[in-house]
Amino acid sequence: MGRHSLAKKRRKSPVVLASVLGPAAVFFAVGSDMQPSKDAVKSASVDEVAPWDVEIVAAAPMNSFPAPIVGQVSLSSGPDTVIAASRYRTVDRTLPVGLAPERGLQVKTILASRAITAAFPEIQSIGGTRPDALRWHPNGLALDVMIPNAGTAEGIALGNEIVDYVLRNASRFGMQDAIWRGAYYTPNGAQRGGGYGHYDHVHITTTGGGYPTGNENYYR
Structure with missing residues (x-):
């Protein structure tokens, strides 16, 4: 047989090559997405890797309860009562010593x-x-x-x-x-x-x- 005949026997059909190589390519592509390589994991810094299943929530401010205003404010201890601490102030209703000398006074x-x-x-x-x-x-x-x-x-x-x-x-x-x-x-x-x-x-x-x-x- 001539060289041209032998060449025809060794050449594979394009359709056959695609049917063989196609699934293999898909397998490696999918596998690479599912399992990162060790080198890729090593190259990722701590800052670049987001933690899984972690939610960061801003802490609510703690309420302080200063002394109530004497004779002016009544406080409720119910869970729905939210009053800003800045609205409170202590009122001193004590009278200082007056002008009259108090010795002997009733x-x-x-x-x-x-x-x-x-x-x-x-x-x-x-x-x-x-x-x-x-x-x-x-x-x-x-x-x-x-x-x-x-x-x-x-x-x-x-x-x-x-x-x-x-x-x-x-x-x-x-x-x-x-x-x-x-x-x-x-x-x-x-x-x-x-x-x-x-x-x-x-x-x-x-x-x-x-x-x-x-x-x-x-x-x-």
Whole structure:
């Protein structure tokens, strides 16, 4: 036989080669996707490999519960109550020592002195216990609230405001009476009759409430 005949016998059909090589190519392609090579795994850095089945969730802020505002806020402990901590503030309602020397004063008189001092910064002097023919000042039951420029329109207006303030707080202060510019006041209002004096200060008498023991707290 000639060379041309032998060549024809060794040559494979293109269709046959495709049928043999095609599945093998698919096998290696799929296998390479399913199983990475060791070299590929080694070349991947830690930062490039994402962890499996891990979810990163931002932590919710922890709520703090500061002290409630005294007499203003009622807190609920229910799970649905969410109040920002910034909305809270502590309110100190304790009254500081007033202008009147407190030695010898009874508790209601002390409360009146402290409250008037806090409410009227214009006042610079309040008298308390002192010798007198009547028992009110010696027994710590009376205050003399001195009015700056008492004869002026401003001074008279200030004295009137203080009398009105004491009347509004008559029960709290244990008010018995007040005297200002010739008028005598009780918790029921003015009792005019003349001759009461007190043109330079407001005189205030309380029911006392007893002498302090040192454990008292005075609030606004």
